[in-house]
Amino acid sequence: MMTEARYLPLLALLLGAVALWLLLPGKKAWPRRLGGLLGVTALGLVFSLLPRAGQWAADSLFLLLAAVAIFSAAAAISFRNPVYCALWFGQTLLAVAGLLWFLGAQFLAFATVVVYVGAILVLFLFVLMLAQPEGRAACDRISFESQISSVAAIVIVGWLAFAVGGALSSGGGAGEGAPLDAEALADGVLTSEHVWRLGTELFTQHFLAIQLVGVLLLVALVGAAVIVSRQRMVKKSGER
Amino acid sequence: MHAELALLNNCLVVGAVLFGLGLVGFLSRRNMLIMFLSAEMMLQGASLSFAAWGRFHNDFGGQTLVLFIIAVAAAEAAIALALVLTLFALRGRLDIAAWHDLREAHLPPPLIDEEGEQVEAAPPRPRPRLSPAGLPPPLPPDMEHRLRL
Numbered sequence: 001m002m003t004e005a006r007y008l009p010l011l012a013l014l015l016g017a018v019a020l021w022l023l024l025p026g027k028k029a030w031p032r033r034l035g036g037l038l039g040v041t042a043l044g045l046v047f048s049l050l051p052r053a054g055q056w057a058a059d060s061l062f063l064l065l066a067a068v069a070i071f072s073a074a075a076a077i078s079f080r081n082p083v084y085c086a087l088w089f090g091q092t093l094l095a096v097a098g099l100l101w102f103l104g105a106q107f108l109a110f111a112t113v114v115v116y117v118g119a120i121l122v123l124f125l126f127v128l129m130l131a132q133p134e135g136r137a138a139c140d141r142i143s144f145e146s147q148i149s150s151v152a153a154i155v156i157v158g159w160l161a162f163a164v165g166g167a168l169s170s171g172g173g174a175g176e177g178a179p180l181d182a183e184a185l186a187d188g189v190l191t192s193e194h195v196w197r198l199g200t201e202l203f204t205q206h207f208l209a210i211q212l213v214g215v216l217l218l219v220a221l222v223g224a225a226v227i228v229s230r231q232r233m234v235k236k237s238g239e240r
Numbered sequence: 241m242h243a244e245l246a247l248l249n250n251c252l253v254v255g256a257v258l259f260g261l262g263l264v265g266f267l268s269r270r271n272m273l274i275m276f277l278s279a280e281m282m283l284q285g286a287s288l289s290f291a292a293w294g295r296f297h298n299d300f301g302g303q304t305l306v307l308f309i310i311a312v313a314a315a316e317a318a319i320a321l322a323l324v325l326t327l328f329a330l331r332g333r334l335d336i337a338a339w340h341d342l343r344e345a346h347l348p349p350p351l352i353d354e355e356g357e358q359v360e361a362a363p364p365r366p367r368p369r370l371s372p373a374g375l376p377p378p379l380p381p382d383m384e385h386r387l388r389l
Contacts, residue, residue: 020261020264024264024268024269025269046253046257050246050249050250050253051245051246051249051250052246053243053244053246053247053250054243054246055243062247062250066250066254069254069258070254070257070258070261073257073258073261073262073281074261076261076265076277076278076281077261077262077264077265077269077274077278077281082271082273082274085274085277086277089277089280089281092258092281092284093284096258096284096287096288099251099254099288100287100288100291100306103247103251103291103292103294103295104295105291105294105295105303105306107303107307108287108291108303108306108307108310111307111310112287112310115310115313115314116280116310116313119314119317120280120313120314120317123317123318123321124273124276124277124317124321127273127321127324127325128273130325131273131324131325131328131334140270140271140274142270143268143269143270144267144268144269144270144337145267145268146264146268148267149263149264149267149268150264150268152263152264152267153260153261153263153264153267154260156256156259156260156263157256157257157259157260160252160256160259161252161253161256161257164249164252164253164256165249165253168245168248168249169249184298185244185295185298188298188299189294189295189298189299189300189303190295197300198300198303198304198307201300201301201304202304202307205304206304209308213308213311213312216311216312216315217311217314217315219315220314220315220316220318220319221318223318223319223322224318224319224321224322225322227319227322227323227326228322228325228326
């Protein structure tokens, strides 16, 4: 029984690697649907191995959000049409925002939706419409080294998950942050004055960092304008 | 396992999987825009882990870091999309393999499937026929790759 429990995560990782390899664009002997099937199987296997928090409603909500996030992330990197990739990535972002909400980070959930879905993804689609040539280009049909990159990603994910799971289950990774009770959480992260507390934290302890982020945004804005306009200037001087 | 510990464990696993999927996308997709999108996906995985650790330790440090990640991601999006537009205008393709000549000279030729270079040309769509009015504007020669739009 114990050996089965030890080999099940490895099996899930292997299934995930094969699924990713099949899903990535390129000429394969097997159909992509098989990859999707294997991926869903691996996801179900991983979810069956995750520890449960106790309340079935909260657990199933978390698992649903996580499943939507991971499924649409896999779809976002495996579709050939970049517009579909962007739309699936938008669904990933919404699911991650839901997970952040689940963790009690309400402001971050809203910021993710507003900044990522509202700004970055729309900018992405805009550039896509501007730059996408007609038809499906070769770069969307063939991918680089899909075997090696899936294996590399699976090794990293497995290492992270095993290290985290081992450290947390043995209690060694907890450090001073002992498992909390509901009262301590309601007084801390899950307080009803969430935005007020977060803003106080930001503008007292991280005041310099906030200013630096403002400077960074300004520099990025000017830099983007310079990159595009300098290229135009180079072209004009080349014509003459 | 304690409820908070289980939540932390699950969130870290989901964050790791998101990071790994973004890594695969960045390494093996060839469209520059999708590479950018995969980098954003890796940032999402890291954000989720930070928020989970912040909840576990019951302080706002993790959420503060996620806020900074979002700000840096916005700056990164502006710069990266400007660079992608510049690169596209220079070579007329979104393919990152168009820039393989930037490698060192002694490296072997890039591993690109031969059939990958033959672009499947979609049949031209029938265009609406209008009665001609005026003259077509002259296009600058560097815009010729957009003629097919």
